[in-house]
Amino acid sequence: MHNKEITELPAPPSSRIGVYLDHGAGGLSFYNVSDTMTLLHRVKTKFTQPLHPGFGLNLHSSVKLCDLG
Numbered sequence: 690m691h692n693k694e695i696t697e698l699p700a701p702p703s704s705r706i707g708v709y710l711d712h713g714a715g716g717l718s719f720y721n722v723s724d725t726m727t728l729l730h731r732v733k734t735k736f737t738q739p740l741h742p743g744f745g746l747n748l749h750s751s752v753k754l755c756d757l758g
Contacts, residue, residue: 691732691734696730698729698730700721700729703721703722703723705721705722705723706719706720706721706722706729707719707720707721707722707726708720708742710740712736712740715733715734715735715736716731716732716733717731717732717734718730718731718732719731742754
């Protein structure tokens with residue numbers, strides 16, 4: 690969701706999603722992570738307010754945040 694607008698993606702469900710943020714360049718990318726990484730969606734914008742992650746979970750699912758920097 691961005692600016693109260695939801696973007697539906699034509700992608701199969703995934704057990705692992707990668708998110709890459711390049712704050713200075715205004716890039717936010719989402720990847721399906723398996724043996725390879727497949728780009729699902731990319732947003733190019735100017736971030737003017739703090740970013741907050743949001744998660745939708747099913748029963749018995751989990752979230753793990755990793756800093757790769």
